[in-house]
Amino acid sequence: MSEARMKELRSDVDELNELLKLAKRKRAQDLISLEVRKLETELIKIKETIAKNAQAESTPAPSTAPAQSKRYQIKLNGYGWDQSDKFIKIFVTLKDVQSLPKDQVFCKLTEKSMELHVKDLDNKDYLLVINKLLDSINVEESYWKQKTDMVVIFLAKSHPNVKWSHMTELEKKTEDQRNNKMKPPTPDMDKSDPQESIMSLMKNMYETGDDDMKRMISKAWYEGQHKKKDTLDL
Template identity: 35%
Template sequence: MASALEELQKDLEEAKVLLEKATRKRVHDALTAEKSKIKTEIKNKMQQKSQRKAEPLDNEKPSAMVAPITTGYAVKISNYGWDQSDKFMKIYITLAGVHQVATENVQVHFAERSFDLLVKKLNGKSYSMIVNNLLKPISVEGSSKKVKTDTVLILCRKKTENTRWDYVTQVEKECKEKEKPSYDTETEPRAGLMNVLKKIYGDGDDGMERTINKAWVESREKQAKGDTEF
């Protein structure tokens, strides 16, 4: 029987295939959000797996004390506030003492629909926050950051000015509007993608249904072919 991680990997590949076939914005946005969630679940599963492997057995004793390696670890930031103007989406991240960190240790990288923040050497730790699937596109060149007392301000320049964002991300919008399906990935890893497709299929017109049917059949054939190869 395939593990939960293997099933999630298959879900991710299938979501990629369906995304390539999607021509309707609503279908594309829903699948993009689902793809992002699956990737996050895979990452969490792999981290849990690595941690389990790293734990020593009870009958094993280390021969010497080794200093912990913290280079690749960063505390995840999950809370933020936001506001907006005609030109910018403003994301406020509270971090005590961040204004005392060297400028080069506060890094922000922007993409058209995402950004990630990394703060290094703050009270001996690193902090990171990744925001994917922004509700609307932003201008990478026009976006920036400002460091204030205990706060990092992320300024996402709206690609289309004078437009209002009701939410920061597409996923947040779907959650708030109760369009995002609920499922338990521990008991049924494939249920999430299935529910997304069922929701789109049920609400779509004939053209949308034909597109989804075609993409579904092709993805099934591709997966079946891959399962038979050694």
């Protein structure tokens, strides 16, 4: 029964992978990739069950044998990146990763996302996920390499020679919002009272500035008031 189920699952995975290559929309790609991962997980569980049953039948483990340690998945957040005209290069530091077989270090890519999987490195699994890339990538021309204590992923740009300002859409949106918040509004030059425009600008700078900016504006306002008073006394 298990063998028949495994054969059926392999056929389903192969067919879904073919559909993934044909899928154009990101949502469709994500749904197909999710289903593939589910089927692959079921395959692994069946293989493990068969292996355990075979081991139990041939050489039963002694009662004093230590329990097999559980493997944990660690989600990675830190990475470095650089770019050339053709590639976005992502650098992920992992000690001794070069010692793993190539099939234990792999990436799952779509046009706007990437996942790095590192399996069984010092009895731990590692995962790096980057979603909503700033621009689309060419999955077929992308690749990765294991180097000493590092994995380097080469994401082929769909639009060569276009420079990326950020890695993801979210990072760019966050910085744009921060810059817009800190940028003082342009004074309305059509106002009849120039003094009102200046006061409005200084008020905005005071409200959005840091402590040093607030102290500087307060000092300038204080000194200006005293100069105005001295002029009136004369």
